[in-house]
Amino acid sequence: xxxxxxxxxxxxxxxxxxxxxxxxxxSNHLYFYWYRQILGQKVEFxxxxxxxxxxxxxxxxxxxxxxxxxxxxxxxxKIRSTKLEDSAMYFCASxxxxxxxxxxxxxxxxxxxxx
Amino acid sequence: xxxxxxxxxxxxxxEAETVTLSCTYDTSESNYYLFWYKQPxxxxxxxxxxxxxxxxxxxxxxxxxxxxxKAAKSFSLKIxxSQLGDTAMYFCAFxxxxxxxxxxxxxxQGTTLQVKP
Numbered sequence: 518x519x520x521x522x523x524x525x526x527x528x529x530x531x532x533x534x535x536x537x538x539x540x541x542x543x544s545n546h547l548y549f550y551w552y553r554q555i556l557g558q559k560v561e562f563x564x565x566x567x568x569x570x571x572x573x574x575x576x577x578x579x580x581x582x583x584x585x586x587x588x589x590x591x592x593x594x595k596i597r598s599t600k601l602e603d604s605a606m607y608f609c610a611s612x613x614x615x616x617x618x619x620x621x622x623x624x625x626x627x628x629x630x631x632x
Numbered sequence: 633x634x635x636x637x638x639x640x641x642x643x644x645x646x647e648a649e650t651v652t653l654s655c656t657y658d659t660s661e662s663n664y665y666l667f668w669y670k671q672p673x674x675x676x677x678x679x680x681x682x683x684x685x686x687x688x689x690x691x692x693x694x695x696x697x698x699x700x701x702k703a704a705k706s707f708s709l710k711i712x713x714s715q716l717g718d719t720a721m722y723f724c725a726f727x728x729x730x731x732x733x734x735x736x737x738x739x740x741q742g743t744t745l746q747v748k749p
Contacts, residue, residue, distance in 0.1 A: 548734075548735055550735070550736070550737075552737075552739075558741070559723070559739050559740060559741045559742060560677075560723060560737075560739040560742075561739070562736045562737060562738065565734040565735060565736055567734070572734040573734040573736055606675065608677065610737075612735060619735075620679050620682070621679075621735065621737060622679075623669075623676060623677040623678075624676070625674070625675060625676040626675050626676070
C-alpha cells in the first residue's frame, strides 16, 4: 500500500542553523501539508501546498519557513534559522484530490531537536 | 475560527470492554467534516473514522463508531471490544467544506487511551 515517507526520522541541530525536512508524498496525490507537534501538545497546521504554491499558511509559518516541491516527488520544509522553540515532531501529509472523499495520509514524522 | 476540544487527557479501559472518547468543537460553518485519528507509539497518524456534517447517520468502521450531535457540536468516538492494539493517542479533527477550503485539519489536544489486559 502506498505511504508517505519522511527523512530523516530524527534531526539534531544547533540554534541558528538551517534544516531541511524531506517528505515523499503518495505519488498520485496533489495536495500536500506540513503539521507540527510540540511534545505533549496538539498537532498544529503549518502550511498547505497545491499546484506548486502555498494555498494556506498558519501564523506559525513565518518568514523563517519555506516549502518547495523541487522535483515532482519530494516535498520539503526548510527552516532558515532554527530556534529552540522549533523543537517538535514535524508531520508531512498528502491527499489525492476531492475533499468529499479524500483522506489525508500522514508520514511517520521527523523529530527535530534544536540545541 | 474553529476550535476542537478534547477534555479527557487520559483514559484507560480493560481489554474487550467499551470506551467512549469525547470531542466538542466550535464553528460557524454549516458544512464540514470531522475525523478521529489514531497515533500509536510508532507516532504515525492513521485515520480511524470520518463523518460528513451533512449526514445524519453516524459513521461506523468495524469496532469504531461515532455519536455525532450537530446541534450540540459534539463528536464522540466509541471503541467496542477494545484490543491491546488500540492503545494510542486519539485526536479529533475538524475540516471545513467548500471550494475555498485547502483541506487544513484542526486538531484537538488528544486523548491518550490505554487498553489494559
